[in-house]
Amino acid sequence: xxxxxxxxxxxxxxxxxxxxxxxxxxxxxxxxxxxxxxxxxxxxxxxxxxxxxxxxxxxxxxxxxxxxxxxxxxxxxxxxxxxxxxxxxxxxxxxxxxxxxxxxxxxxxxxxxxxxxxxxxxxxxxxxxxxxxxxxxxxxxxxxxxxxxxxxxxxxxxxxxxxxxxxxxxxxxxxxxxxxxxxxxxxxxxxxxxxxxxxxxxxxxxxxxxxxxxxxxxxxxxxxxxxxxxxxxxxxxxxxxxxxxxxxxxxxxxxxxxxxxxxxxxxxxxxxxxxxxxxxxxxxxxxxxxxxxxxxxxxxxxxxxxxxxxxxxxxxxxxxxxxxxxxxxxxxxxxxxxxxxxxxxxxxxxxxxxxxxxxxxxxxxxxxxxxxxxxxxxxxxxxxxxxxxxxxxxxxxxxxxxxxxxxxxxxxxxxxxxxxxxxxxxxxxxxxxxxxxxxxxxxxxxxxxxxxxxxxxxxxxxxxxxxxxxxxxxxxxxxxxx
Ligand SMILES: [Zn+2]
Numbered sequence: 001x002x003x004x005x006x007x008x009x010x011x012x013x014x015x016x017x018x019x020x021x022x023x024x025x026x027x028x029x030x031x032x033x034x035x036x037x038x039x040x041x042x043x044x045x046x047x048x049x050x051x052x053x054x055x056x057x058x059x060x061x062x063x064x065x066x067x068x069x070x071x072x073x074x075x076x077x078x079x080x081x082x083x084x085x086x087x088x089x090x091x092x093x094x095x096x097x098x099x100x101x102x103x104x105x106x107x108x109x110x111x112x113x114x115x116x117x118x119x120x121x122x123x124x125x126x127x128x129x130x131x132x133x134x135x136x137x138x139x140x141x142x143x144x145x146x147x148x149x150x151x152x153x154x155x156x157x158x159x160x161x162x163x164x165x166x167x168x169x170x171x172x173x174x175x176x177x178x179x180x181x182x183x184x185x186x187x188x189x190x191x192x193x194x195x196x197x198x199x200x201x202x203x204x205x206x207x208x209x210x211x212x213x214x215x216x217x218x219x220x221x222x223x224x225x226x227x228x229x230x231x232x233x234x235x236x237x238x239x240x241x242x243x244x245x246x247x248x249x250x251x252x253x254x255x256x257x258x259x260x261x262x263x264x265x266x267x268x269x270x271x272x273x274x275x276x277x278x279x280x281x282x283x284x285x286x287x288x289x290x291x292x293x294x295x296x297x298x299x300x301x302x303x304x305x306x307x308x309x310x311x312x313x314x315x316x317x318x319x320x321x322x323x324x325x326x327x328x329x330x331x332x333x334x335x336x337x338x339x340x341x342x343x344x345x346x347x348x349x350x351x352x353x354x355x356x357x358x359x360x361x362x363x364x365x366x367x368x369x370x371x372x373x374x375x376x377x378x379x380x381x382x383x384x385x386x387x388x389x390x391x392x393x394x395x396x397x398x399x400x401x402x403x404x405x406x407x408x409x410x411x412x413x414x415x416x417x418x419x420x421x422x423x424x425x426x427x428x429x430x431x432x433x434x435x436x437x438x439x440x441x442x443x444x445x446x447x448x449x450x451x452x453x454x455x456x457x458x459x460x461x462x463x464x465x466x467x468x469x470x471x472x473x474x475x476x477x478x479x480x481x482x
Pocket of ligand 1: 433434435436439465466467468469470
């Protein structure tokens with residue numbers, strides 16, 4: 001077997017077993033490793049750096065929209081969970097408890113936070129007294145724990161990293177505006193930065209966050225046709241304000257409850273970008289979050305090696321100086337072919353090759369990971385050629401994912417049609433829905449697909465409910481989901 005073939009067999013083809021492919025790729029590319037604690041993973045440097053780039057850009061966007069970061073405790077007193085009934089019902093099964101510390105039983109059990117509405121609600125009640133104290137716009141970067149029964153690295157783990165924004169407002173309309181602003185912040189970030197097209201919309205009541213009045217989400221399609229909820233934004237109304245006594249004196253000197261919101265994205269985004277863009281050769285990383293954007297590989301016979309490496313080093317300094325995340329692989333014990341495969345598998349967006357003939361001609365070769373396209377560019381223009389190509393790679397990845405989604409989205413009129421379709425095909429199904437929970441439940445039971453959201457902007461509106469045939473209140477996207 002040739003080296004080339006052997007390499008590829010180490011990754012299960014997507015078409016054979018997508019889950020196997022996913023695990024093979026993230027392990028081989030050293031993004032993560034399993035930890036000794038059930039359901040928890042270790043983020044290895046390349047996996048963690050993707051998160052750092054996500055974090056940097058989102059943090060910048062949060063601050064641009066007036067938010068500030070704070071940090072709240074990991075432990076939440078049990079009594080806090082009793083205050084909001086739906087919230088406790090939603091989260092109780094997943095909570096790990098600390099019952100003992102310092103060799104003594106605790107007077108009150110402490111939950112390890114699954115999310116911080118309760119803790120933050122408690123603190124806001126101490127800080128908010130007058131309409132002059134509002135709005136409060138706070139975000140927290142943190143780890144949270146939800147004791148999941150079935151786990152999948154990055155997409156569903158017992159402990160994960162995320163950000164949770166929590167805001168309090170004077171009026172409903174202001175809080176609703178905030179809820180939508182942050183959903184839109186997520187949409188534009190995920191599309192502009194991760195090259196993942198998403199569907200923005202409202203969750204159906206059964207899929208709402210525990211304790212929310214309204215939940216909105218962005219939904220993305222993975223390459224096996226399943227959905228991932230990539231971000232959520234919740235309008236919480238007065239529910240948490242009533243439960244935690246977040247009151248203020250309004251402009252007429254009347255006591256009012258604040259209107260609150262919360263919103264979050266997590267390390268699920270890493271799983272999503274892998275499943276949206278990866279292929280049978282491995283990862284395909286969006287340039288804006290790739291730990292290495294350009295890998296430089298010197299080629300040619302030993303006698304020209306030193307001269308080539310010297311030139312590669314000069315070009316490396318130019319790129320690095322221009323802010324490109326670039327690395328050189330000049331190891332002499334690995335063949336160029338091996339290196340090409342290795343960095344393709346790791347999803348590096350651009351490979352730069354430089355050999356003796358290129359030196360003579362003042363050029364180098366750029367190869368795109370996503371399309372395989374080769375470009376010969378002048379060394380003198382390298383910085384601008386690289387930044388242009390990174391931009392183009394991003395757009396190409398986005399368009400590719402978008403047309404994949406279009407090819408795998410189907411509209412149906414009836415549940416029977418949907419069942420027949422899902423036996424043959426993968427992907428998203430759009431259908432009319434009357435608004436009844438019973439019809440939604442029936443779809444889930446008979447197809448395994450859940451309602452993802454009610455898109456703000458559906459491609460077509462359906463007239464009748466796919467289940468009962470009554471007039472459709474909404475057009476819903478259904479899909480099997482991670
Ligand atoms: Zn119905």
